[in-house]
Amino acid sequence: MTQAPARAAARPLLEVNDLKKHFPIRSGFLSGISGYVYAVDGVSFSINRGETLSLVGESGCGKSTVGRTVLRLIEPTAGQVLLDGERIDDLPARRLRPLRRRMQVVFQDPFSSLNPRLKVRDILAEPITNFGLATSKGELDDRLADLMDKVRLPRDAMNRFPHEFSGGQRQRIGIARALAPGSDLIICDEAVSALDVSVKAQIVNLLSDLQDELGVSLLFISHDLAIVEHITHRVAVMYLGKIVEIADKKTLFATPKHPYTEALLSAVPVPDPTTKRNRIILKGDVPSPIRPPSGCRFHTRCPHAFDRCKVEEPTLKVVAPGQFAACHLHDPAAQPVARAA
Amino acid sequence: MSADTAVAAAPAQVEIFAPEKRRGRIRTFIRRHPAIALGGALLFLMVLAAVFAPLLSSIDPQALAPARRVRHPSAEYWFGTDMLGRDVYTRVIYGTRVSLIVGFAVAILASLLGLIIGLISGFIRVLDGVIMRVMDGLMSIPPILLAIALMAATRGSVQNVIIAITIAEIPRVSRLVRSVVLSLREQPYVEAAIAAGTTTPRIIVRHILPNTLAPLTVQATYICASAMITEAILSFIGAGTPPIIPSWGNIMAEGRALWQVAPYIVFFPALFLSLTVLSVNLLGDGLRDALDPRLAKRI
Numbered sequence: 310m311t312q313a314p315a316r317a318a319a320r321p322l323l324e325v326n327d328l329k330k331h332f333p334i335r336s337g338f339l340s341g342i343s344g345y346v347y348a349v350d351g352v353s354f355s356i357n358r359g360e361t362l363s364l365v366g367e368s369g370c371g372k373s374t375v376g377r378t379v380l381r382l383i384e385p386t387a388g389q390v391l392l393d394g395e396r397i398d399d400l401p402a403r404r405l406r407p408l409r410r411r412m413q414v415v416f417q418d419p420f421s422s423l424n425p426r427l428k429v430r431d432i433l434a435e436p437i438t439n440f441g442l443a444t445s446k447g448e449l450d451d452r453l454a455d456l457m458d459k460v461r462l463p464r465d466a467m468n469r470f471p472h473e474f475s476g477g478q479r480q481r482i483g484i485a486r487a488l489a490p491g492s493d494l495i496i497c498d499e500a501v502s503a504l505d506v507s508v509k510a511q512i513v514n515l516l517s518d519l520q521d522e523l524g525v526s527l528l529f530i531s532h533d534l535a536i537v538e539h540i541t542h543r544v545a546v547m548y549l550g551k552i553v554e555i556a557d558k559k560t561l562f563a564t565p566k567h568p569y570t571e572a573l574l575s576a577v578p579v580p581d582p583t584t585k586r587n588r589i590i591l592k593g594d595v596p597s598p599i600r601p602p603s604g605c606r607f608h609t610r611c612p613h614a615f616d617r618c619k620v621e622e623p624t625l626k627v628v629a630p631g632q633f634a635a636c637h638l639h640d641p642a643a644q645p646v647a648r649a650a
Numbered sequence: 651m652s653a654d655t656a657v658a659a660a661p662a663q664v665e666i667f668a669p670e671k672r673r674g675r676i677r678t679f680i681r682r683h684p685a686i687a688l689g690g691a692l693l694f695l696m697v698l699a700a701v702f703a704p705l706l707s708s709i710d711p712q713a714l715a716p717a718r719r720v721r722h723p724s725a726e727y728w729f730g731t732d733m734l735g736r737d738v739y740t741r742v743i744y745g746t747r748v749s750l751i752v753g754f755a756v757a758i759l760a761s762l763l764g765l766i767i768g769l770i771s772g773f774i775r776v777l778d779g780v781i782m783r784v785m786d787g788l789m790s791i792p793p794i795l796l797a798i799a800l801m802a803a804t805r806g807s808v809q810n811v812i813i814a815i816t817i818a819e820i821p822r823v824s825r826l827v828r829s830v831v832l833s834l835r836e837q838p839y840v841e842a843a844i845a846a847g848t849t850t851p852r853i854i855v856r857h858i859l860p861n862t863l864a865p866l867t868v869q870a871t872y873i874c875a876s877a878m879i880t881e882a883i884l885s886f887i888g889a890g891t892p893p894i895i896p897s898w899g900n901i902m903a904e905g906r907a908l909w910q911v912a913p914y915i916v917f918f919p920a921l922f923l924s925l926t927v928l929s930v931n932l933l934g935d936g937l938r939d940a941l942d943p944r945l946a947k948r949i
Contacts, residue, residue: 382841409847422838426860435856436846486842 320394321355322526323379323412323494328352328388328398330371330378334599347598348374350550351388353625356494359520361527363537363558365573366547367595372530375547376496379528380414381405392494410440413487417499419479423471429482430467433457436490456485459522460515477508484515488523496528501536513540534577538562546570549606550598552625556632566634568611605637613638683940689932696926700746707740711896720912729918732901733908741896742918748808748897749878749926755812756877760819761870765862767820768827769854772835782828785821793818797880801889811890815877826869830862864941871934875927882923898923 329352331345349371356362364372378385381397390398397408413436416422423432433453436442443449457464460481471479480500487495497516501509517540520527531537537544538558545555546569554567565571572589579586591610596602602609608618617637625633626640680687699706715735723730729738771781788796793815800814834840840857848856884890885899886906893900898919905915 416838424839439847
């Protein structure tokens with residue numbers, strides 16, 4: 310499951326254009342807005358049918374906000390979200406509801422993502438009945454049994470409550486719920502981050518199997534590059550509300566172009582302790598998304614930053630076939646000095 | 651990379667469940683929830699006493715018998731008689747009615763109204779500020795003072811006592827419900843329900859209300875207990891149930907003057923009040939544990 314599917318349709322399943330989400334900061338009762346958190350500030354990407362795009366970056370870079378905005382759990386400030394060519398970012402709630410069937414979500418915490426008072430059967434039946442996908446009780450039962458089979462859980466577990474399951478099993482229930490309405494896109498918001506290593510591997514394998522089986526697209530939001538490398542087709546690297554590099558998995562992991570991607574990849578643990586590596590240690594912390602740095606947002610921590618980076622914001626440009634990076638170093642027009650590779 | 655090795659080593663999944671157990675009835679329940687069993691049994695006895703008061707005593711609670719004033723407890727007069735010769739046992743049994751009616755009515759009314767107000771302010775953010783400031787205002791007055799003030803403005807009757815105590819208790823309930831609603835709204839399972847196309851009314855009914863019920867029930871029992879105490883206080887200071895109705899507060903108020911010669915007049919209604927409040931609180935604590943499926947251990 311490492312090759313991009315050949316049957317990718319001409320039109321991407323999900324297209325996100327210049328998405329922005331700025332959270333207003335209110336300092337107190339009755340006082341006005343004193344500023345904004347620029348959580349997501351102009352993000353564009355697309356996902357094809359049956360494809361996995363991973364969104365990676367450190368905590369607070371806005372990757373989860375992208376997922377939640379695409380799902381319309383929070384309203385975008387600006388930009389477009391197109392599902393199968395149809396804009397969904399400006400649809401009123403009533404017209405959006407039927408389209409929700411096509412995109413579902415799996416959350417990080419398997420404990421708070423299932424209502425403790427509902428049996429698994431009722432949790433899974435909710436999306437099916439919401440969209441009127443089962444006309445009779447028999448049909449509903451068939452669908453539920455099928456879902457349990459898909460996520461490799463015993464069928465009789467449907468009559469149990471969530472607290473009777475382990476973290477990995479609960480995450481399977483969460484995945485079954487996401488599959489229940491026959492969705493085309495599943496947004497996995499750190500879906501395996503809270504699990505043990507062995508369980509993590511099971512869930513990741515389950516997701517890949519389900520993708521092969523059902524052809525669903527995945528937006529895999531994660532900070533774990535090792536897991537991402539295993540599951541994804543393409544990777545988008547986010548830093549402070551912007552995508553700094555987006556490329557095929559192989560290209561990105563073999564020849565990262567953005568200094569931030571290089572630093573991230575150099576931080577991935579390697580199982581062999583004798584391997585010699587060039588660890589790139591970034592200085593300082595991630596700047597505040599309330600006052601993002603001028604120019605390139607990464608210039609305050611970039612080992613290769615030069616004057617232009619402080620004033621001019623780089624845009625995503627093709628740097629190699631299938632690879633885009635937002636970095637002045639790769640702009641042939643203005644190379645300052647030869648890069649020390 | 652490392653994931654590949656981890657994935658290769660991953661064992662086959664599907665954990666096996668223990669078969670579901672079916673256990674014996676009452677004994678298991680008592681062992682699992684002793685607080686509910688004890689509190690429930692005690693409260694049930696009180697309810698029986700209230701309902702069957704005329705059967706438990708053949709004497710009229712208001713019947714005066716000046717010849718038999720201030721008799722100490724004996725086989726004839728179990729709890730003795732007061733300064734007007736009325737049978738304290740009969741009056742205490744009848745007093746159960748007032749206390750239970752006030753306690754239950756206030757608990758139900760305050761919970762319902764508080765639930766509605768709490769849901770409104772948790773879901774309609776525009777009204778939240780206004781509603782909560784009003785509630786803060788009400789809460790800044792001690793509930794007993796508020797109830798006294800409300801009683802002073804009206805005529806003394808059981809109905810007015812209920813209304814006054816309910817108004818005094820509502821702010822606490824609505825604050826509780828609001829805070830629960832606000833935290834539940836942010837739960838991933840509620841977000842997942844939104845993503846799954848569930849409409850807001852259904853989210854409230856399916857995901858918010860059932861999870862509000864446990865803390866609300868517990869709060870309702872505490873309100874019930876505190877309403878019974880407040881009613882007794884109001885009656886004791888003469889601002890509650892009219893003296894013609896035998897309520898525990900009234901009996902204690904009447905017995906106060908004779909405290910040194912006939913302490914039993916105050917003692918028995920006080921004992922009944924304490925036992926009832928204790929039973930309701932036990933029930934509340936037990937329910938809190940039992941209503942949370944995460945705490946409901948299968949032994």
